[in-house]
Amino acid sequence: MSENNNIALTSLEREYIIATQKGLPLVAKPYHAVAEQLNISVEQVLSMTKDLQERGIIRRVAAVPNHYKLGYQYNGMTVWDISDEHAEKFGQMVGNLPFVSHCYLRPRFLPKWNYNLFAMVHGKTPEEMHQLRSQIKELLKDVLVERNDDSSQNIPTQSNDMLTSTEILKKTGLRLKDKTA
Template sequence: MQLDDIDRQIIHATQAGLPLVAEPYQAIAEQLGLTAEDVMQRMAKMQQQGVIRRIAAVPNHYKIGYHYNGMTVWDVEEEHVHRLGQRVAELPFVSHCYQRPRHLPDWPYNLFAMVHAKTEQDAERQIAVIAELLGEDVRRQAVLYSTKILKKTGLRIAG
């Protein structure tokens, strides 16, 4: 897809995040000399075409009290990974869930699910729910707890 100058301006104006104001699209529109409706329509079109993947809040889990953020990793049979991943992704405490290739013999895991909890006990309960849901299809699993935020930004397009 070809982006015109206005689309590029919108990307530049929003790639660090939407303004934290009551009417963020209006603020962007005023900055660029457009209407809020133009900004929203163009962003919706770019999202439909895959230029923009998603528009969402990206919380800092530590600042809002979630200190037990764990990437759970699971070794499940390939023929079941899609079905099981769908079920895990539907759990209300899983922020994202996806399949990744194994890197044998060192990394046997192919299903990943991120959980966030305020206490270690809450995190353990969430992980137990996932383990129960996956049942006998799990051969092994591990949890990788984060200790700091490494990245909270997407792709940046230079000037």
């Protein structure tokens, strides 16, 4: 799927997204507030929620934790140069690993960027991060691409790497704009 699909939503669905994208209120009947705002019944809000979930528009209804507060101080973007003919199958296998939070196939830009598979992992210590990376490597070892180093380029060409985050430079949410506002 491309990153710029335009999927038609009804105006009521758009209103639902705008009403809930900042989160539900932490009260006994959280969907009542949404129903009131949209001027529809609670039953309609619940069936719309389930329908949006079945269509994949809602990934899940859940709580989002702050990594750091839970002790997960490290996040690593592991990147892999895997053969194109195996990319889909092995990408799915890596995505299925329980400790991988995001997994994508992305374009290469040779010679400066040879990695096509990205898998994000989270850990409490640097040792744990290396251990997670090794587990992915074990899974991908037969499909990693070996390239000859191009010494004219000042960039090392490896079959995989882990880019650990050392600082958050900016973090804001992605939001649907309320066009009526």
